[in-house]
Amino acid sequence: MLGLRETDRFNTFDVYVDDKEFYKKYGRYRCFQIEFDDTEEVLDKDEIITHAKKVTVIFSYPLSGEFRFEFKNSQGKITRREFALFIQSTYRRIYDEESSKPVENISGMLNRQRTDGPYGIWGHHIGDLVIEGVRHIGNNVYSLSIGS
Numbered sequence: 001m002l003g004l005r006e007t008d009r010f011n012t013f014d015v016y017v018d019d020k021e022f023y024k025k026y027g028r029y030r031c032f033q034i035e036f037d038d039t040e041e042v043l044d045k046d047e048i049i050t051h052a053k054k055v056t057v058i059f060s061y062p063l064s065g066e067f068r069f070e071f072k073n074s075q076g077k078i079t080r081r082e083f084a085l086f087i088q089s090t091y092r093r094i095y096d097e098e099s100s101k102p103v104e105n106i107s108g109m110l111n112r113q114r115t116d117g118p119y120g121i122w123g124h125h126i127g128d129l130v131i132e133g134v135r136h137i138g139n140n141v142y143s144l145s146i147g148s
Contacts, residue, residue: 030130049134056071061144071086094119129147
């Protein structure tokens with residue numbers, strides 16, 4: 001762990017890009033895209049993020065509050081790939097739950113209007129979201145850093 005306490009760790013979810021134009025502008029790696037990427041592509045996918053059997057993950061962006069979801073793994077370890085898969089599937093479930101009504105974009109923008117559903121999704125479609133990382137904040141609770 002490079003001498004860091006577990007609560008100091010910021011785990012990233014990068015994907016290698018084999019595209020010369022992208023590399024010239026941004027570098028070899030980019031953040032994991034929640035809607036489009038395969039979790040098999042996550043770098044260091046087999047690295048163990050935690051040895052806990054159960055963790056709580058806080059989802060807050062682009063939602064109208066903080067929502068906690070439990071991630072259980074009976075093996076007593078959670079890898080980077082499994083964590084990415086949990087985040088991906090939870091966001092898909094959140095967006096699916098609020099998809100009963102069509103969502104209009106904000107006038108003059110590509111961003112979506114806020115929904116009236118249980119999560120109050122605002123500003124971004126799921127295709128906009130990337131996992132920048134997760135941070136262990138203590139007691140097997142993790143906060144997400146989601147970008148768009």
